[in-house]
Amino acid sequence: MVETILIVLHVVVCFFLVFVVLLQSGQAADLAGAFGGGGSQTALGMRGAATILQRLTTVAAILFMVTSLTLGIVGRTETSVIDDLETPASVPAEGSEQASASDDGVSREQ
Numbered sequence: 001m002v003e004t005i006l007i008v009l010h011v012v013v014c015f016f017l018v019f020v021v022l023l024q025s026g027q028a029a030d031l032a033g034a035f036g037g038g039g040s041q042t043a044l045g046m047r048g049a050a051t052i053l054q055r056l057t058t059v060a061a062i063l064f065m066v067t068s069l070t071l072g073i074v075g076r077t078e079t080s081v082i083d084d085l086e087t088p089a090s091v092p093a094e095g096s097e098q099a100s101a102s103d104d105g106v107s108r109e110q
Helices: 003-021 050-074 096-101
Strands: none
Touching: 050 096
């Protein structure tokens, strides 16, 4: 029950995060921004106050990380899916008798 609620919350947060990121405009959306020029905009410089979209993006990203980690912890099981598989009985391949009869293990039929 808890896992189902977390999955639904996680999907809602994912869609909200995508929506909020797509609403934002790029910092250097012109042609100069594609080649590294951004005028006075720098990566570590002053950018001004954060807009509501930037704050919503930050909150959505934090919620996404929290729900991801929580789902990973809640969904963890002690057994593996591979442990549940049955191992098939080994069946010798066709022609294996012929290969073992040759001297060096390579059949030389022409």
